[in-house]
Amino acid sequence: MTWHVLDANVIIHGTEIELPFDEMVTVPEVTQEIKSDRAKQTFDIHKIEIREPDNEATEEIGEKAEKANLELSKTDIRLIALAKKINGTLVTDDYEIQNLAEQINIPYKTFLKEGIEEAKNWKRVCKNCEHRTDRKTCEKCGGETKLVPEN
Numbered sequence: 001m002t003w004h005v006l007d008a009n010v011i012i013h014g015t016e017i018e019l020p021f022d023e024m025v026t027v028p029e030v031t032q033e034i035k036s037d038r039a040k041q042t043f044d045i046h047k048i049e050i051r052e053p054d055n056e057a058t059e060e061i062g063e064k065a066e067k068a069n070l071e072l073s074k075t076d077i078r079l080i081a082l083a084k085k086i087n088g089t090l091v092t093d094d095y096e097i098q099n100l101a102e103q104i105n106i107p108y109k110t111f112l113k114e115g116i117e118e119a120k121n122w123k124r125v126c127k128n129c130e131h132r133t134d135r136k137t138c139e140k141c142g143g144e145t146k147l148v149p150e151n
């Protein structure tokens with residue numbers, strides 16, 4: 001039996017697509033991020049459990065995310081910490097979460113998108129002008145940046 005730690009997107013899309021996982025769990029914050037009633041029903045239908053990660057692991061992972069210059073929310077960090085605590089597999093299409101999971105050896109699965117093999121083949125680009133950068137904010141246009149797989 002493997003615990004699958006789901007992010008909010010997976011649960012939202014899980015209303016339309018079957019969730020093919022046995023034991024499912026998430027953190028309390030995810031329930032707050034979910035606004036639609038249908039997505040809330042998904043919790044009951046699939047019996048998704050809600051668990052808390054350890055504070056210590058959450059802090060540790062938060063520091064690693066900062067060092068790796070990753071754009072991760074508190075919820076993202078707590079999801080990763082929960083996966084670590086229960087030896088679970090993360091289920092997420094978020095590249096930033098996948099990247100950190102890869103770096104700290106937490107298994108993950110993608111849901112809608114195809115996953116990427118290795119963390120070293122990633123690049124960060126601006127969402128507006130596609131300028132390549134290492135920063136979270138684009139030096140050229142001030143836009144937000146995102147992590148994408150490099151082909």
Ligand SMILES: [Zn+2]
Pocket residue numbers: 126127128129130131138139140141142143
């Ligand atoms: Zn830009």
